Every structure is written in C-alpha cells, then in structure tokens.
Amino acid sequence: MFYEITITQFSKMLQNLSAILDKGMQFAENKKFDVDVLLNARLAPDQFNFIRQVQIACDTAKLGASRLTGKEAPQHPDTEKTLPELKERIASTLAYLETFSPKDYVEAAGRKISQPRWEGQWITGEEFAIQHMIPNFYFHITTAYAILRHNGVDVGKKDYLGKMPFKK
Numbered sequence: 001m002f003y004e005i006t007i008t009q010f011s012k013m014l015q016n017l018s019a020i021l022d023k024g025m026q027f028a029e030n031k032k033f034d035v036d037v038l039l040n041a042r043l044a045p046d047q048f049n050f051i052r053q054v055q056i057a058c059d060t061a062k063l064g065a066s067r068l069t070g071k072e073a074p075q076h077p078d079t080e081k082t083l084p085e086l087k088e089r090i091a092s093t094l095a096y097l098e099t100f101s102p103k104d105y106v107e108a109a110g111r112k113i114s115q116p117r118w119e120g121q122w123i124t125g126e127e128f129a130i131q132h133m134i135p136n137f138y139f140h141i142t143t144a145y146a147i148l149r150h151n152g153v154d155v156g157k158k159d160y161l162g163k164m165p166f167k168k
Contacts, residue, residue, distance in 0.1 A: 002068060002109065002129055003102040010061040011097050013141050016162040017057065018090045020145060020155050025083050027153045035083050041147050052078075053144040054086050057137060058093040064133035065100060068108040068125050 028035040042049045048056070055078050066073035074096050080086050111125035123131070145160050 002105040002125070003100065005134065006061075006065055006068065006105075006129060007097050007100045010065075010137060011094055012162055013137070014058070014061060014090050014094055014097075016160060017054065017141055017144060018087055019162075020148060020153075020159050021054075021083060021087055021090075023155055023159065024148045024153045027148075031152075038148060038151055038153070039081075039083065039086070041151050043143065043147055043150060047143070050144055050147045051080055051086065053140045053147065055080065055089065057140040057144065058089050060133060060137040060140060062093050062096050064129070064137070065097060067113050068111060068129060068133075069100065069104040070111075071100070071104065 024038050025035050028038060039051050040049045055076070058076065062073045065071070074092060076089060076092070080089050107125075108129070109124065109126040111128075112122045113125055113128040114120070114122040142160075145155060149155055
C-alpha cells in the first residue's frame with residue numbers, strides 16, 4: 001500500500017507538475033513576459049515562491065521515500081532559478097522514485113521516523129506517511145498549481161489530476 005500511495009502517486013503528480021510548468025512557459029511566451037515572473041510569484045507575501053514550492057514537493061517525495069525505506073536520497077542544493085532547472089529537478093526526483101519497488105516498503109509502516117526539527121521525537125512510518133508526507137507533498141503541489149492559475153496560466157483540474165486509468 002505505501003508504495004502505491006507514495007511512489008506511484010507522487011510520480012504521477014510530479015509528471016503533471018512538469019506538464020503544468022510547460023504550460024506556464026508557453027503562457028509567458030504568448031503574453032511576451034519573462035517566465036521568471038511566474039517562477040518568483042507567490043500567493044501571499046509570507047509564502048514561498050513557485051520555485052520553492054517545486055523544490056519542496058520534490059524533496060518531500062524523495063526524502064519521504066528515503067525515510068520510509070532506508071534508501072539514500074540524492075542531494076539537491078536548491079539552486080534552481082530557471083524553468084529548465086526546475087524541470088531537471090523534477091526529472092531527477094522521478095528517476096530516483098523509479099528505483100523503488102513494493103518490496104522496499106515491506107517494513108515501512110513500523111519504522112521510526114524522525115527529522116532534526118522534531119528535536120528527538122519520532123513517529124511510525126505509517127503515521128509519517130499518512131499525517132506528514134502525503135499531506136505535505138500535496139500542499140506544495142497544489143500551491144505551485146495555484147500560483148500559476150492565479151497568474152492566469154490556463155490550467156485546470158484535468159492538468160492537476162493528469163490522465164486517469166479509466167477502463168471500458
């Protein structure tokens with residue numbers, strides 16, 4: 001279950017985010033303004049900008065998977081400033097997520113998960129996935145989507161959700 005709700009779904013949403021980035025770039029080109037306007041946009045003065053939302057979404061996916069499985073995650077120094085750099089960050093995260101299999105998650109639910117900012121406190125892998133990792137990932141994906149939408153990029157729910165596995 002943890003593999004499907006993290007790796008499978010996070011990969012899909014990061015692919016959707018990459019496609020939404022393409023729409024943002026096309027929007028800026030069509031309206032003849034610098035795409036940096038979108039990359040540095042934010043919804044509120046005290047909220048992270050678009051670039052940081054993408055970075056955190058990627059970090060949440062890769063570091064969450066790492067914490068649940070014990071596999072070492074790649075390092076990203078958070079230096080992205082351009083749309084191609086953000087797309088590469090997403091691609092790198094997706095490549096890392098592809099290295100996982102359901103077998104990697106066999107003991108994930110019972111793992112003790114901690115982070116430095118939790119000051120020695122911990123939660124189980126199940127609690128971490130359900131109460132922190134998944135909500136945090138979707139918060140940053142949704143906020144990145146909302147920043148572009150707020151700035152006029154023609155994206156909608158179908159862009160956010162991506163292709164559905166419909167059957168006939």
